[in-house]
Amino acid sequence: MTCIYISRDSGALCVGAEATAKKFREEAEARGLDVEIIRTGARGMYWLEPLIEIETPQGRVGYGPAKASDVPDLIDAGILEAKPHDKCIGVVDDYPWLKNQTRLTFARCGIVDPRSLADYQAHKGYEGLKKAIQVGPKATVEEVITSGLRGRGGAGFPTGIKWRTVAETPPQQKYIVCNADEGDSGTFADRMIMEGDPFVLIEGMTIAGLAVGATYGYIYLRSEYPHAFETLNIAIAEARKAGFLGDNVAGSGLAYDMEVRLGAGAYVCGEETSLLDSLEGKRGEVRAKPPLPAHVGLFGQPSVINNVLSLATVPIIMSDGGEYYRDFGMGKSRGTMPIQLAGNIKHGGLYETAFGISLGELVDEVGGGTYSGRPVRAVQVGGPLGAYFPREKFDTPFDYEAFTAAGGLIGHGGVVVFDDTVDMALQARFAMEFCAIESCGKCTPCRIGSARGMELMDKIMAGEERESNLAVLEDLCDTMKWGSLCALGGFAPYPVMSALHHFPEDFGAAKKRLQAAE
Numbered sequence: 001m002t003c004i005y006i007s008r009d010s011g012a013l014c015v016g017a018e019a020t021a022k023k024f025r026e027e028a029e030a031r032g033l034d035v036e037i038i039r040t041g042a043r044g045m046y047w048l049e050p051l052i053e054i055e056t057p058q059g060r061v062g063y064g065p066a067k068a069s070d071v072p073d074l075i076d077a078g079i080l081e082a083k084p085h086d087k088c089i090g091v092v093d094d095y096p097w098l099k100n101q102t103r104l105t106f107a108r109c110g111i112v113d114p115r116s117l118a119d120y121q122a123h124k125g126y127e128g129l130k131k132a133i134q135v136g137p138k139a140t141v142e143e144v145i146t147s148g149l150r151g152r153g154g155a156g157f158p159t160g161i162k163w164r165t166v167a168e169t170p171p172q173q174k175y176i177v178c179n180a181d182e183g184d185s186g187t188f189a190d191r192m193i194m195e196g197d198p199f200v201l202i203e204g205m206t207i208a209g210l211a212v213g214a215t216y217g218y219i220y221l222r223s224e225y226p227h228a229f230e231t232l233n234i235a236i237a238e239a240r241k242a243g244f245l246g247d248n249v250a251g252s253g254l255a256y257d258m259e260v261r262l263g264a265g266a267y268v269c270g271e272e273t274s275l276l277d278s279l280e281g282k283r284g285e286v287r288a289k290p291p292l293p294a295h296v297g298l299f300g301q302p303s304v305i306n307n308v309l310s311l312a313t314v315p316i317i318m319s320d321g322g323e324y325y326r327d328f329g330m331g332k333s334r335g336t337m338p339i340q341l342a343g344n345i346k347h348g349g350l351y352e353t354a355f356g357i358s359l360g361e362l363v364d365e366v367g368g369g370t371y372s373g374r375p376v377r378a379v380q381v382g383g384p385l386g387a388y389f390p391r392e393k394f395d396t397p398f399d400y401e402a403f404t405a406a407g408g409l410i411g412h413g414g415v416v417v418f419d420d421t422v423d424m425a426l427q428a429r430f431a432m433e434f435c436a437i438e439s440c441g442k443c444t445p446c447r448i449g450s451a452r453g454m455e456l457m458d459k460i461m462a463g464e465e466r467e468s469n470l471a472v473l474e475d476l477c478d479t480m481k482w483g484s485l486c487a488l489g490g491f492a493p494y495p496v497m498s499a500l501h502h503f504p505e506d507f508g509a510a511k512k513r514l515q516a517a518e
């Protein structure tokens with residue numbers, strides 16, 4: 001029997017992976033072929049989806065993109081014997097785009113059946129938890145500190161230090177909260193891992209629970225992720241059935257269980273305190289800090305709140321050691337970052353690599369430039385509140401501190417590419433509009449400032465008292481940056497000011513620039 005692997009991740013489904021799998025099944029039945037079709041997560045090479053992988057003695061050989069209508073021809077050409085075809089990319093693991101990566105967090109994604117606990121365990125699954133139980137809570141927290149892992153949700157706060165704060169609160173009901181709201185534009189890494197390797201997140205949360213003394217966990221999942229919701233629930237039920245969740249986790253004598261809760265679709269509910277309000281059934285509104293959620297979190301109890309990727313990275317840190325993980329990276333940015341390449345880019349997808357790769361390498365070499373074939377003009381890194389980088393800044397290494405020094409942020413690792421037809425004044429207006437729509441309304445600089453920012457941008461784009469309105473815009477951005485309660489209002493000035501700083505010709509002189517380009 002030949003094993004065939006086809007992704008059922010959302011990114012593959014939306015380009016027809018379900019129809020491809022169905023057609024393969026029908027053709028195999030009609031031709032009496034002995035095949036088993038296994039549905040995996042995605043490898044992250046979305047321009048090749050739907051990707052069909054065939055098990056061979058040399059490894060899995062890939063064919064893509066393979067639409068349902070391509071299936072009969074592929075079978076005729078001898079796909080089951082891994083024969084050549086113009087859609088063949090060779091052994092998938094040797095495909096340079098994949099081979100050049102350092103996949104630690106995403107090691108299993110695209111390889112295992114995400115609904116099979118047995119498959120997870122056959123690929124080193126639950127080795128991290130075993131180690132955590134063996135060394136105990138204190139040493140587990142120390143291992144995470146040693147790894148240098150920083151929160152992948154945006155703020156980059158050291159994960160182990162956060163855990164230690166919760167662990168040191170007196171014994172009481174504590175919670176693990178996984179932030180799976182993934183609202184940043186151009187980001188999909190959380191979704192990919194939840195759909196492609198859900199057990200790694202469950203294992204990471206379980207390790208966190210045992211380490212800090214929390215007996216219950218919640219995944220706060222954005223409602224736009226129905227496939228992740230289904231996959232996570234199946235995986236949680238499997239883990240519970242096998243004793244990896246419940247009153248006696250993996251025979252440790254310790255209790256930990258968890259569930260998934262759906263959000264209602266507000267960007268601000270990704271902000272950790274707003275998320276807590278939403279999880280408690282209230283309207284998502286940012287809480288003033290202190291108290292920190294580590295002291296007074298969910299339902300007023302000490303809580304660890306971490307992003308999906310932070311938690312999903314913990315199992316490999318525990319199984320292979322904090323020292324091993326921290327050996328990758330540069331400066332204070334240790335380990336690897338799952339970078340998401342999106343927007344107008346030829347090779348869009350998930351690229352996990354050690355910190356230190358330059359923005360230019362990512363966009364030009366890994367991403368292959370724009371999808372449109374036109375020159376790259378700007379790249380926004382770190383979501384809708386991230387700065388725009390011009391080509392002159394492409395030597396910036398992917399590193400928290402280097403990005404801050406360059407006037408930007410890494411955020412959740414989303415890289416969105418724009419070609420030379422982009423109007424940066426419109427992008428700046430969009431940042432203000434986004435902030436106005438998504439503002440929770442609690443503080444004035446953000447609630448009122450974003451609305452005034454939109455009005456100012458309209459005037460600037462109309463050429464109305466341009467110089468004085470630009471001065472007011474700068475002043476407004478300064479007020480929002482320093483006066484907002486949370487990073488939604490506080491960071492909205494980044495895209496606005498970076499656009500203005502690097503592309504001044506678009507602010508009131510957009511027509512001139514486009515005419516010059518033509």
Ligand SMILES: Cc1cc2nc3c(=O)[nH]c(=O)nc-3n(C[C@H](O)[C@H](O)[C@H](O)COP(=O)(O)O)c2cc1C
Pocket residue numbers: 150151152153154155156157159179180181182183184267268269270271272273305306307308310311486487488
């Ligand atoms: C407006 C706003 C939206 C946010 N959205 C997310 C999100 O979707 N996912 C996420 O993990 N963190 C998000 N964050 C960051 C969280 O507040 C918090 O820093 C993070 O969940 C902590 O986990 P980490 O330390 O593992 O990164 C957001 C922050 C702000 C201000």
Ligand code: SF4
Pocket residue numbers: 268286438439440441442443444446447484485486487488489490
């Ligand atoms: S900055 Fe905006 S989103 Fe944040 S608390 Fe203030 S009003 Fe709410």
